[in-house]
Amino acid sequence: MTWRGALAVALVLAAFPVRGQEPSAAAADPRAIVGPPRGQPVSGAVLDARTEDVASLLRCPVCQGLSVADSPSTTALMMKAHVRDLLAAGYDQEQILAYFERSYGEFVRLKPPLRGVNWIVWLAPLAALLAGAALIAWALGARRRMPAAAPVERVSPDVPGPDTLPDDPKLAAYVKKARELAYGWPGGVRAQPDAS
């Protein structure tokens, strides 16, 4: 059977409603909650695919962090069937999410909508990323500036060099003695290379 044939069969099957559209039991009418359908009725393979798409955006209320599409629970299956009915009737994704939100609250949306305090959820990671980049840039800049300045600053002015002597004459004599022993300088004084 070609895909054209399969499509024809799917269309014929879709013409017979598997689940009657609210037969006698008029449950909550979605029209009263989200208005008339805004999309086009879908059927066949498209309906299957769209059902999975929309169900994956709904939180299964009886599970722990599972979407309606992923959960095998009866509640999730019923919700999925409901999503399917709504799609078949031409309701679009946002209308269907709004329909379930009216019953279960925003909790039922796995993807929090961009409104109110939810902006934090979307913007905080971006802000943190930018702040991290700024911090790294600042740290790298600081490190690059450092080597040029550091050595000059280090050797002075309070660190005594090999030619300076303490003011105290008694201490100065000991320093000279130590330099004579350590460096072999006669009298503890460095020989002037430029003098000769």
Place this chain on the structure above:
Amino acid sequence: MNRKVLLAGLLLVVPLLGVLFANLGRNPHAVNSPLIGRPAPPFTLPPVGGGAPVSLASLRGRPVVVNFWATWCAPCAEEHPLLGAAANALGADVQFIGIVYEDEEVPVQAYLRGHGKAFPSLMDAGSKTAIAYGVFGVPETYFIDPDGNVAAKFVGPLDREALLANLRKAKAAVRTATGGTS
């Protein structure tokens, strides 16, 4: 430098502590129903065992208690006698309605034969009504005021105090002599 580190630390920690303290008294399991204060989702459902369908709209004018339950649910069995006693005691003042949640008609009929049937229970094929009410699990009880708005939702088995308090929210003229098991 130390002052800067301290400031940055405080900037991070203080808001987190704020969120913590703001939510300390909150029950993490309580999900507030967005339906409270809004018109109760309408339903027209067949009673267990057959008969004319019951619609919520036909009950307008008095408080309605809608109790979602199932035979496989132990806490439901716990609260069932209280609901039955309250339904008998309040008579026509308050309408009690049971809606069967994810259960079959045969075990439900057997259960009602064994435990008594003080108020009608309705079958909810496809859980459409349960979904419209935002039922997370059973038992869940919705208190609808005489104007048809959801006044309160109670999750878990009701005790006498909770039942009376919620009935008052639904503007039921409750006498404290209401019969109860506890």
